[in-house]
Amino acid sequence: MDHSKIETAVKMILEAIGEDPEREGLLDTPKRVARMYEEVFQGLNQDPSEHFKTVFGEDHEELVLVKDIPFYSMCEHHLVPFFGKAHVAYIPKGGKVTGLSKLARAVEAVTKRPQLQERITSTIADSLLRSLQPHGVMVIIEAEHMCMTMRGVKKPGSQTITSAVRGIFEEDQAARSEVMSLIKA
Numbered sequence: 100m101d102h103s104k105i106e107t108a109v110k111m112i113l114e115a116i117g118e119d120p121e122r123e124g125l126l127d128t129p130k131r132v133a134r135m136y137e138e139v140f141q142g143l144n145q146d147p148s149e150h151f152k153t154v155f156g157e158d159h160e161e162l163v164l165v166k167d168i169p170f171y172s173m174c175e176h177h178l179v180p181f182f183g184k185a186h187v188a189y190i191p192k193g194g195k196v197t198g199l200s201k202l203a204r205a206v207e208a209v210t211k212r213p214q215l216q217e218r219i220t221s222t223i224a225d226s227l228l229r230s231l232q233p234h235g236v237m238v239i240i241e242a243e244h245m246c247m248t249m250r251g252v253k254k255p256g257s258q259t260i261t262s263a264v265r266g267i268f269e270e271d272q273a274a275r276s277e278v279m280s281l282i283k284a
């Protein structure tokens with residue numbers, strides 16, 4: 100990541116809003132923001148599928164759900180945070196299960212970029228589907244968008260829920276309901 104470019108840009112924004120980038124409290128701000136962007140955008144060069152290379156041979160062809168995975172992302176329209184919880188469910192096939200933490204690692208890789216909630220949801224689902232070829236995948240994300248709470252339409256507390264449903268979950272209403280009730284439990 101080009102830190103000096105970020106620093107120059109942040110200094111220009113501070114000047115543009117009528118601040119004095121040379122005052123004591125702001126002197127190190129461009130450097131801090133560059134370090135912060137390095138951290139919050141660290142998923143940009145990551146492929147979530149990389150995490151699904153850890154595969155165990157386990158004869159479990161029933162639901163696996165990791166729920167309440169906290170995440171923070173940045174809305175690509177306003178570059179302000181949106182954050183919430185991701186729930187990732189799949190039904191393994193052919194004895195291929197992945198490490199549970201890898202589901203959370205995939206969420207990290209996909210959320211730490213300028214993003215849209217819909218794209219996060221479908222990217223995780225499609226990546227899991229391609230990597231493990233399971234019977235089905237279901238990803239649900241619930242989030243609060245700060246561009247809708249602290250500015251603009253100003254609706255604090257509003258939640259956006261997105262889902263991506265693949266494979267067996269597309270036809271099987273009971274399987275979808277099982278996931279939904281476990282998420283709510």
Ligand SMILES: Nc1nc2c(ncn2[C@@H]2O[C@H](COP(=O)(O)OP(=O)(O)OP(=O)(O)O)[C@@H](O)[C@H]2O)c(=O)[nH]1
Nearest residue numbers: 174175176181214215216217244246247250251252
């Ligand atoms: N679909 C989708 N929209 C998002 C997401 N994050 C932010 N947005 C929306 O992106 C839209 C951008 O709309 P614009 O009209 O181009 O920008 P704006 O004038 O700042 O819009 P307002 O937020 O309505 O003030 C807004 O409606 C946001 O709520 C997201 O993850 N998914």
Ligand SMILES: [Zn+2]
Nearest residue numbers: 174176177246
């Ligand atoms: Zn936004």
